[in-house]
Amino acid sequence: MKVLLINGSPNLNGCVNRALKEMINVFENEGVETELIDLGNKDIQGCIACGYCHTHGSCAFNDLVNEVAEKFKCADGLVVGSPVYYSSPNGTLISFLDRLFYSASFEKRMKVGAAVVSCRRGGNTATFDVLNKYFTISEMPIASSSYWNMVHGFTAEDVEKDLEGLQTMRNLANNMIFLMRGIKLAKEKYGLPLKEKRVSTSFPDGKN
Secondary structure (H helix, E strand, O other), rough: OEEEEOOOOOOOOOOHHHHHHHHHHHHHHHOEEEEEOOOOOOOOOOOOOOOHHHHHHOOOOOOOHHHHHHHHHOOOEEEEEEEEEEOOOHHHHHHHHHHHHHHOOOOOOOOOEEEEEEEOOOOOHHHHHHHHHHHOOOOOOOOOOOOOEEEEOOHHHHHHHHHHHHHHHHHHHHHHHHHHHHHHHHHHHOOOOOOOOOOOOOOOOOOO
C-alpha cells in the first residue's frame, strides 16, 4: 500500500513537515510505502477554466500538478498538510488542489484522504474544513483521529512540545492504515459500491 503526502507549507522543515513526519514514521513501521512532496515554495498556476482537461485528461499547464496526478493515481491514500493563512490553506496549495482534483481523469473514489493543519493560534478548523471538501466531493473516505487533525506552534520546535498534536498524528496514521486495508479487502470481496449516473441540477429557465 502507498500513501502520498503533500506538504503545502513554503517552510519545508517547519510545523507541517514535523506533523507529516510523525505520520510517516507510523506508516513505514506498518510497511506502508510513503512519498512526501513539498510544494508550498513552488510557483503553481491557478486554474483558468480553459477546458483542456475535459478532452485530454490532464491539465494544460504541464507542471507539478500532472506529475503528482500520476502518483496520486497509484496511491491508496492522500494526506494534505497546510499552514493557516488568514483562516484558510496556503494559496499555492489551493491552486494546486483545484487543478489536481479537477483535471485528473482517474477514479479517486475510495482512496482514503486526510487533512493536516498547522497553526500558531487560530483559523485551524476553517482551514481543516476547506481541505476536507476536496475529499468529500471525490467520494474519498476521510480518516479521522482522536482530535481534529492539527498541531500548534510557530516553529517545528514548538510542535515537538505539542504532545497531544503529535499523538493525534500517530492515531490518524493508524486509523488511515486500517481504513485502507479494510477498503482493499472489501473491494476484493464485494467490489466498489453501486454508483448511479450523475444527475446535475440546474435551473436555466427558472421553471424546473
